[in-house]
Amino acid sequence: MGSSIGAAGSRSESQAKPAAISITLTVNGESRTLSVAPWTTLLDLLRDRLDLTGTKKGCDHGQCGACTVLLDGRRVTSCLTLAVMKDGAEIVTIEGLANGDADALHPLQKAFIEHDAFQCGYCTPGQICSAAGLIAEGRAKTADDIRELMSGNICRCGAYPNIVAAIQEAMDAMGGRR
Numbered sequence: 307m308g309s310s311i312g313a314a315g316s317r318s319e320s321q322a323k324p325a326a327i328s329i330t331l332t333v334n335g336e337s338r339t340l341s342v343a344p345w346t347t348l349l350d351l352l353r354d355r356l357d358l359t360g361t362k363k364g365c366d367h368g369q370c371g372a373c374t375v376l377l378d379g380r381r382v383t384s385c386l387t388l389a390v391m392k393d394g395a396e397i398v399t400i401e402g403l404a405n406g407d408a409d410a411l412h413p414l415q416k417a418f419i420e421h422d423a424f425q426c427g428y429c430t431p432g433q434i435c436s437a438a439g440l441i442a443e444g445r446a447k448t449a450d451d452i453r454e455l456m457s458g459n460i461c462r463c464g465a466y467p468n469i470v471a472a473i474q475e476a477m478d479a480m481g482g483r484r
């Protein structure tokens with residue numbers, strides 16, 4: 307009898323919710339300290355806690371690239387990134403890409419507009435953040451390279467030719483095309 311009460315007690319303890327964890331991130335140049343549940347994704351933190359809704363939730367399973375942001379300068383799918391694992395990291399979203407100046411445009415943003423590189427625009431923030439990471443990687447030299455290295459970013463509107471042209475132009479403008 308005593309042991310069954312003990313078993314019920316330990317089951318109840320194991321079902322208790324883990325405590326929220328305090329983390330500090332630099333988001334678009336601003337230090338943000340938040341208390342987050344261990345299962346909170348970086349995507350949900352950005353959208354639901356910081357109101358940075360430029361980053362989009364498409365599949366929520368790492369398959370579409372709509373949620374791409376820069377984390378310590380590298381592109382990541384924020385839907386697959388647990389926020390608590392990135393304490394101390396620097397995050398740049400589409401809102402901060404032009405150095406946080408709301409009136410300024412990053413060369414990629416200008417090029418996407420000039421090349422009509424979107425239709426509905428839902429994939430565009432992820433495309434642009436991914437392209438910024440791609441240019442920083444310095445691995446893309448040709449249009450075929452861009453197509454391959456951007457293959458994690460899906461555009462259901464099929465704006466791919468214009469997206470590649472826009473990225474090529476931005477690479478030229480940024481001196482990243484070789």
Ligand code: FES
Nearest residue numbers: 364365366371385
């Ligand atoms: S929402 Fe993250 S990859 Fe689709």
Ligand code: FES
Nearest residue numbers: 425427461462463
């Ligand atoms: S512009 Fe509509 S999904 Fe890419």
